[in-house]
Amino acid sequence: MGARVRNSEKETAAKSGEKTAAEKGLLGRRALLQKALLSAGVAAAGASFAHADDDVGTNAPDWMKTPGRTFTPYGVPSKWQEKVQRTIANPPGRPGTGVSRTPLQRLEGTITPAGLHFERHHNGVPDIDPARHELLIHGMVKRPLAFSLDVLLRYPMETHIRFVECSGNSGGYNQAQPPQATSGEINGLLSGSEWTGVRLATLLNEAGVAPGAKWVIAEGADAAAMSRSIPLVKCMDDAVIALFQNGEAIRPEQGYPMRLLLPGFEGNMNVKWIRRLNVTDSVVDARDETSHYTELMPGGKARQFMFPMGAKSLILKPSFGMNLQGPGWYEVSGLAWSGAGRIAKVEVSKDAGKTWELAALTAPVLPKALTRFRLPWDWKGQPATLMSRATDETGDVQPTRAAWVAQFAVGQGYHFNGVQAWGIEADGTVKNVYA
Ligand SMILES: Nc1nc2c(c(=O)[nH]1)N[C@H]1C(S)=C(S)[C@@H](COP(=O)(O)O)O[C@H]1N2
Ligand SMILES: [Mo]
Secondary structure (H helix, E strand, O other): OHHHHOHHHHHHHHHHOOOOOOOOOOHHHHHHHHHHHHHOOOOOOOOOOOOHHHHOHHHOOHHHOOOOOOOOOOOOOOHHHOOOOOEEEOOOOOOOOEEEEOOHHHOOOOOOOHHHOOEEEOOOOOOOOHHHOEEEEEEOEOOOEEEEHHHHOOOOOEEEEEEEEOOOOOHHHHOOOOOOOOHHHHHOOEEEEEEEEEEHHHHHHHHOEOOOOOEEEEEEOOOOOOEEEEEHHHHHOOOEEEEEEOOEEOOHHHOOOOEEEOOOEOHHHOOOOEEEEEEEOOOOOOHHHOOOOOEEOOOOOEEOOOOEOOOEEEEEEOOOOOOOOOOEEEEEEEEEEOOOOOEEEEEEEOEOOOOOEEOEEEOOOOOOOOEEEEEEEEEOOOOEEEEEEEEEOOOOEOOOHHHHHHOOOOOOOOOOOOOOEEEEOOOOOEEEEOO
């Protein structure tokens, strides 16, 4: 069934004359699956065996006749997956600035492989010698402290699955015409990881925050010295100095050897390569909270300090570039998340928002983490408009695109969380539409 929507893989396979993963599937599993589908009164997609009997006798594929290759110290993805890559966008002549986006539509589950985590750098990825890096906590504290990586590794660690989303993510939706691009190219400034590190409150308590302190100015050790004002309450709540990402040392692109992780807050505030936390009683009005990351309102005023990311969802399967292969069963699936907590529900509409159905949420549903939703769909071959709408546990509902756009000055693109729509044409083509 899944093979139908995994069209990109089919395309690659068609070009190379190879079979897709499902076509190579094990006989037993396929037969079982087919039986299950048929007994449920469902016509199985791609039900004929293309190669399952190859395993028998002299017809066996080469990889069953010779020993496989040897071990590798650090594994890499299958060569058949080489198209699953981040898409890079940076200005000419400035290789260190810009973004690379996660190919969301080519991934499953909720954890982004570290090598595909989106990147946003303001002045490149610094090559930091961990032995020479320290995190300084100073300002309105009883005793300033410096923490080396070795010292931090001796503190109690916590592990949390959290998303990071750039507040500029999906900014293309403020355009008059819907961008015809893949979901990752539009929405891929979003990734989810398992982060492990030291609770920031532990370190601040050790330094002893002075009465009257309200803000913490976080600064990175990159050539942008990126700085942001963070509310002290957030630093004392669920903020973490992250040292590990999906079980291994945090990648250079994500802040090696340490980054500030502020669960649910806009990506920019999650200062990478963190070197300094200056405890103060006022904001610093850093470049990245004045010239950037503010929102222009219809009256011409700018709104500053929009910290949490709103409730949001995306349909990834099907989505642009993954055209349907004829009528039959598909799984509509995608991701939902909220900076305020857990996702309470995701509704899916197949008729441009006239009617909505509850999608199933794949466990675990964690706070400030990506949540996978799924809904089966028997597509009869008629044009359709697919939409998804997330509601979080605080009751925050994803607004329509029109309602979102109406809040701001024309062209304001930060914190887009409007409902997105895919138009399915009778021939199965998937287009980005405003509905
Ligand atoms: N020191 C530093 N921290 C930084 C940045 C940066 O350029 N320098 N970029 C910020 C922005 S705008 C975002 S969206 C996130 C991106 O995190 P990622 O590159 O790990 O995905 O990091 C933030 N932290
Ligand atoms: Mo960002």
